[in-house]
Every structure is written in structure tokens, then in C-alpha cells.
Amino acid sequence: MRLIIVGAGAIGCTLAALLAMSGQAVTLLARGDTLDAVRRDGVRLTRIDGTHQVPVQVTGVPDGLGPQDAIFICTKAHSLGDVLPGLAPLIGPETCVVPMVNGVPWWYFQGVSGRLQGRAIEAVDPGGGLLAMLPWQQVLGAVVLITAERTAPGTVHSTNPLLLVLGEPDHTEHPRTHRLAAVLRAAGIDARVSTAIRDNVWTKVIANLTSNPLSVVTGATLDRLYSDPDIVPLVRKILHEALQVAAAYGARFPVDLQSFLAQGAGMGAVRTSMLQDFDQGRPLELAAIGDAIIELAALQGIDMPVTKDVIALARFRSKAARACASSPHASTTPIRVSQREAHA
Structure with missing residues (x-):
């Protein structure tokens, strides 16, 4: 070929x-x-x-x-x-x-x-x-x-x-x-x-949605995103919102919640593609991974409040980081913080 x-x-x-x-x-x-x-x-x-x-x-x-x-x-x-x-x-x-x-x-x-x-x-x-x-x-x-x-x-x-x-x-x-x-x-x-390629699309879309924007907000790798007790509740909420939209389009999601989390954590300390893009100062795929799903949800009269908030936070972080990098006053010197400041 x-x-x-x-x-x-x-x-x-x-x-x-x-x-x-x-x-x-x-x-x-x-x-x-x-x-x-x-x-x-x-x-x-x-x-x-x-x-x-x-x-x-x-x-x-x-x-x-x-x-x-x-x-x-x-x-x-x-x-x-x-x-x-x-x-x-x-x-x-x-x-x-x-x-x-x-x-x-x-x-x-x-x-x-x-x-x-x-x-x-x-x-x-x-x-x-x-x-x-x-x-x-x-x-x-x-x-x-x-x-x-x-x-x-x-x-x-x-x-x-x-x-x-x-x-x-x-x-x-x-x-x-x-x-x-x-x-x-x-x-x-x-x-x-x-x-039934759309079933497979939804499986990947849901994996992306529950990991990519959150990785930009938290800086966490896949193993932590799907296992850390502070992050997993957010993952669960986004997952439930996305599953509701997928069901409205007749898609089948073949993995139960615990297996989904276990599989994600089992990928290891992998940085999502969106986190890699964020670290390199590149534009993020928030339109395809986030905005498009929210658009599909709206066509079915479904709201996704948690998903919207996380996507908004990821978009803000990306814009702020890129604005800082392009500023003529941006410093390349690492900022050192005291133990007290780090915990504030």
C-alpha cells in the first residue's frame, strides 16, 4: 500500500x-x-x-x-x-x-x-x-x-x-x-x-475527557489522576456526566467504573498529550475533547456543570501561561518559595 x-x-x-x-x-x-x-x-x-x-x-x-x-x-x-x-x-x-x-x-x-x-x-x-x-x-x-x-x-x-x-x-x-x-x-x-466505531469513539472520548483537562489543572500523570483520593471524585463526576451524553446517542460503554479507574491508573506515570502541549506552550485540544462533547450534550438537553468548570479552568491556565511566556517581562529565573508559602 x-x-x-x-x-x-x-x-x-x-x-x-x-x-x-x-x-x-x-x-x-x-x-x-x-x-x-x-x-x-x-x-x-x-x-x-x-x-x-x-x-x-x-x-x-x-x-x-x-x-x-x-x-x-x-x-x-x-x-x-x-x-x-x-x-x-x-x-x-x-x-x-x-x-x-x-x-x-x-x-x-x-x-x-x-x-x-x-x-x-x-x-x-x-x-x-x-x-x-x-x-x-x-x-x-x-x-x-x-x-x-x-x-x-x-x-x-x-x-x-x-x-x-x-x-x-x-x-x-x-x-x-x-x-x-x-x-x-x-x-x-x-x-x-x-x-460500531462510534462506541469506540465514546470510550476514547470519555477517557480523554476525564484525564486531559484535569491533567492541565492538576499537573498529574494518569496513575495519579485515576487513583488519588483528592482527584478521583472529580473524575467520577465528569465520567457520570459523559456517560449520560453517550447513552443519549445510543453508545455502549463496555467498562464499569472501577475497571475504568483501574485501567487508567495502570497506564502508569504517563503525561497526557494535553499536559505535554501545556508544558510546551502549545494550544490545547479543548475544543475537540471538551467543547464538542458539551455541544453534543446541549443538542440532547443535557447539562454538564462539572465538565464545563474543569474545561474552563484548563483553558484559563493555558491562556495565562501563554500570556506570561509572551510577556517581555517574563522571567526565566525559577521562583523559590518558603515552606510556609508552599503550604499557603
């Missing part, structure tokens, strides 16, 4: 390295320091079995590559509107576009019947711009259950098991889905095919 990965962050580099190691022809679309680093050294991927230095074909522009069989878009959800138009040279009539992004996907109301059929989700697709750029029939739903952290340009650390669920937006079976899943399995990724 002709495969290209758009976005050379933690997930994109992990996927590119694994596919290349399996012998699959794959191209990584990157830019800046990452483009230079991968051209020079390949992708440096640390897995549980050690560190691999993997040569990967990389380019900074999509021109000249021609239509691809599949395009994995591994950018942030809020970047899709900027990224998708530039991929036109790669998209032919049979090209499958796989958005590997967090949160509620822009195609959620496509390919299904009901009163909301064909509707755009304003939080992730204002005015339906993404829907207008690409027919939903060329989109393949993906739920990414991969933890990875970019430690330097072209350098990634990912030691947990890798799971990727693929499914058609109209919940049918299609040969392309099984073919792509087979390629991913050959690369060591547990790739599964779902005929």
Missing part, C-alpha cells in the same frame, strides 16, 4: 517507525527541526524492547507523491482545517483518509440516519468547512489508544501496548478497512475493525 503519515509528533513518528520496521513503504510528512532530524537520523523510537533507530522516508511537501492508498493525519484536531487543503495532491478517488485525532470527530453525524444526520459539529468544524473539503465516504474512523511522548525532534518514547480501532462512518464493513488493519498488525500494532 502507498501510505503517508501527516504530522511528525509523538503518534506520527511512532507509527512511521513501526511501519518502516515492518518493511512497509511509508512516507512521513514533517517540517522544521523534525524534518531535518528525520532526514539526518531517521526516527529514534524507544519501545519496551529497547531503542530503534529507523530510517524513514520523509518530505516537507506533498507535491510529486501522487494519490495515496491511505493518509494518516496525526496532527491536533484544531489543525485539521489548515492541514487538509494542502493534502489535495495526495487524495485520489480511492484514497482513504484516516484522522488519528483526539475528541469528537467532525464526521460524527455523517453516514447515519436520524434528526441530526449530516450536521456539522461547530466546536470542531465551524460552518462545516471540513465536511465541504472531503466526502465522508473517503474517511475512515480511527480510535487511537496509543501512549507516546516526543522527547526531541524525531525522537519518541512509547512503551505501552499499541491499540488502534478502525471503522467505517456508516458502520458497514469494507475491504479497505481490513486491508489497512492487516498492514498495521504486521507492524506490531493491535489493529481491530469495528462495525
Whole structure:
């Protein structure tokens, strides 16, 4: 298959390295320091079995590559509107576009019947711009259950098991889905095919919602978010609000509360992608992970007061940190506090 990965962050580099190691022809679309680093050294991927230095074909522009069989878009959800138009040279009539992004996907109301059929989700697709750029029939739903952290340009650390669920937006079976899943399995990724991809979307959305914004507010890693007695009550409240919305859309959530908390804590001292973005001063995916779910809740007449408050706090912290970093008076000297001040 002709495969290209758009976005050379933690997930994109992990996927590119694994596919290349399996012998699959794959191209990584990157830019800046990452483009230079991968051209020079390949992708440096640390897995549980050690560190691999993997040569990967990389380019900074999509021109000249021609239509691809599949395009994995591994950018942030809020970047899709900027990224998708530039991929036109790669998209032919049979090209499958796989958005590997967090949160509620822009195609959620496509390919299904009901009163909301064909509707755009304003939080992730204002005015339906993404829907207008690409027919939903060329989109393949993906739920990414991969933890990875970019430690330097072209350098990634990912030691947990890798799971990727693929499914058609109209919940049918299609040969392309099984073919792509087979390629991913050959690369060591547990790739599964779902005929009810929205159930899988909700499972991941709820995991994101109960962890990402709270990680920005608290600074906690996954093990602490799902086990600390001061944080778990908040997690439970957000979880119950989200489950009510998921149920309103007919989604099935296959995990009970205690198992959900145990699985989250069992991920270890992993910093969420949103916490990584916060630490690097990058924009947060609050629209896709938070605002879109609140929008879906409002369409069903459901309120999410705790979720709204936590998202507002995360957004405030992000704005304040970025404003401080851009201030001409910002100091790079660490602030030292006394024991009394630390407990105040």
C-alpha cells in the first residue's frame, strides 16, 4: 500500500517507525527541526524492547507523491482545517483518509440516519468547512489508544501496548478497512475493525475527557489522576456526566467504573498529550475533547456543570501561561518559595 503519515509528533513518528520496521513503504510528512532530524537520523523510537533507530522516508511537501492508498493525519484536531487543503495532491478517488485525532470527530453525524444526520459539529468544524473539503465516504474512523511522548525532534518514547480501532462512518464493513488493519498488525500494532466505531469513539472520548483537562489543572500523570483520593471524585463526576451524553446517542460503554479507574491508573506515570502541549506552550485540544462533547450534550438537553468548570479552568491556565511566556517581562529565573508559602 502507498501510505503517508501527516504530522511528525509523538503518534506520527511512532507509527512511521513501526511501519518502516515492518518493511512497509511509508512516507512521513514533517517540517522544521523534525524534518531535518528525520532526514539526518531517521526516527529514534524507544519501545519496551529497547531503542530503534529507523530510517524513514520523509518530505516537507506533498507535491510529486501522487494519490495515496491511505493518509494518516496525526496532527491536533484544531489543525485539521489548515492541514487538509494542502493534502489535495495526495487524495485520489480511492484514497482513504484516516484522522488519528483526539475528541469528537467532525464526521460524527455523517453516514447515519436520524434528526441530526449530516450536521456539522461547530466546536470542531465551524460552518462545516471540513465536511465541504472531503466526502465522508473517503474517511475512515480511527480510535487511537496509543501512549507516546516526543522527547526531541524525531525522537519518541512509547512503551505501552499499541491499540488502534478502525471503522467505517456508516458502520458497514469494507475491504479497505481490513486491508489497512492487516498492514498495521504486521507492524506490531493491535489493529481491530469495528462495525460500531462510534462506541469506540465514546470510550476514547470519555477517557480523554476525564484525564486531559484535569491533567492541565492538576499537573498529574494518569496513575495519579485515576487513583488519588483528592482527584478521583472529580473524575467520577465528569465520567457520570459523559456517560449520560453517550447513552443519549445510543453508545455502549463496555467498562464499569472501577475497571475504568483501574485501567487508567495502570497506564502508569504517563503525561497526557494535553499536559505535554501545556508544558510546551502549545494550544490545547479543548475544543475537540471538551467543547464538542458539551455541544453534543446541549443538542440532547443535557447539562454538564462539572465538565464545563474543569474545561474552563484548563483553558484559563493555558491562556495565562501563554500570556506570561509572551510577556517581555517574563522571567526565566525559577521562583523559590518558603515552606510556609508552599503550604499557603
